[in-house]
Amino acid sequence: MKTIEAIKKRRSIRSFSSKNISKKILENILNCGRLAPSAKNRQPWYFVILKNDIKNEVANLMIDYTKNNDESMERKKLKVPSSVKETANVIKQAPVLILIFREKDDNWLVGDNLSIGACVENMCLRATDLGLGSLWIRDIVYVSDQVAKMLGHEDLELNCALSIGIPNQKPKQRPRKELKDIMEWY
Numbered sequence: 683m684k685t686i687e688a689i690k691k692r693r694s695i696r697s698f699s700s701k702n703i704s705k706k707i708l709e710n711i712l713n714c715g716r717l718a719p720s721a722k723n724r725q726p727w728y729f730v731i732l733k734n735d736i737k738n739e740v741a742n743l744m745i746d747y748t749k750n751n752d753e754s755m756e757r758k759k760l761k762v763p764s765s766v767k768e769t770a771n772v773i774k775q776a777p778v779l780i781l782i783f784r785e786k787d788d789n790w791l792v793g794d795n796l797s798i799g800a801c802v803e804n805m806c807l808r809a810t811d812l813g814l815g816s817l818w819i820r821d822i823v824y825v826s827d828q829v830a831k832m833l834g835h836e837d838l839e840l841n842c843a844l845s846i847g848i849p850n851q852k853p854k855q856r857p858r859k860e861l862k863d864i865m866e867w868y
């Protein structure tokens with residue numbers, strides 16, 4: 683697939699077949715993440731690949747979080763995004779969850795976060811290229827400390843996650859702002 687096709691075809695997928703994805707294919711996708719550019723070439727990412735029960739445990743932490751925080755968040759007039767529970771259910775459905783951790787070095791916070799964005803988008807595009815679906819996930823940050831502890835990676839910070847699997851849906855392209863409305867020339 684040409685790059686432009688993958689860019690245009692990629693969608694956030696929220697319904698997956700339960701069919702497993704081979705280690706070889708996952709390594710191919712992870713390798714495309716690894717090849718992304720990074721600020722100062724720091725390559726601040728670390729991947730942990732979860733399947734089956736341990737993946738579902740992470741999703742359950744997110745669901746528990748929405749339950750436990752309802753009251754205290756209400757008092758603070760804050761709202762846990764309703765998407766957290768929905769995203770947790772997508773995580774359960776998809777056969778694979780890639781966790782993307784960031785090196786805990788706040789001197790490089792902005793650069794490292796930008797670099798991780800490039801890395802994850804490379805993986806999303808490669809997944810599209812291979813006929814797979816992906817969902818880039820931020821909603822996991824509410825339980826980032828618990829997940830890091832569960833996996834013995836308190837030295838790292840969970841930045842985001844990526845569900846991968848065979849898509850069970852074909853969403854239309856979501857709306858985008860017109861180019862003319864988001865640029866100016868001098």
Ligand SMILES: Cc1cc2nc3c(=O)[nH]c(=O)nc-3n(C[C@H](O)[C@H](O)[C@H](O)COP(=O)(O)O)c2cc1C
Pocket residue numbers: 692693694695696765769817818819820821822842853855856
């Ligand atoms: C950094 C980032 C975090 C996201 N986090 C979530 C998430 O936690 N849950 C979810 O359902 N979608 C998440 N999305 C998907 C966006 O909702 C989606 O990209 C957007 O609505 C545009 O749709 P599209 O990806 O199909 O073009 C995230 C996307 C990005 C780039």
